[in-house]
Amino acid sequence: MACPMCEKETVERYRPFCSKRCADRDLGKWMTGAYAVPSNDPEDVADLETAIDQAKRKPH
Numbered sequence: 189m190a191c192p193m194c195e196k197e198t199v200e201r202y203r204p205f206c207s208k209r210c211a212d213r214d215l216g217k218w219m220t221g222a223y224a225v226p227s228n229d230p231e232d233v234a235d236l237e238t239a240i241d242q243a244k245r246k247p248h
Contacts, residue, residue, distance in 0.1 A: 189198045191206035193213050198206055205211040217223050 189204060190196065191198055191210050192204060193210035194206060196206040196210075198204055202208055202211050205214065
């Protein structure tokens with residue numbers, strides 16, 4: 189099985205990744221929104237709109 193981040197062979201300890209670095213890179217993509225799970229649920233849209241409004245009001 190190949191690491192989904194770099195295509196190297198996986199290591200059992202970090203499976204499905206080859207290293208902690210690749211596992212952390214993948215986690216970072218989820219946390220920054222680079223990955224997203226599509227949804228057609230109207231509640232998800234409302235939650236997103238609320239989060240965007242709150243982020244705009246938050247002082248920088």
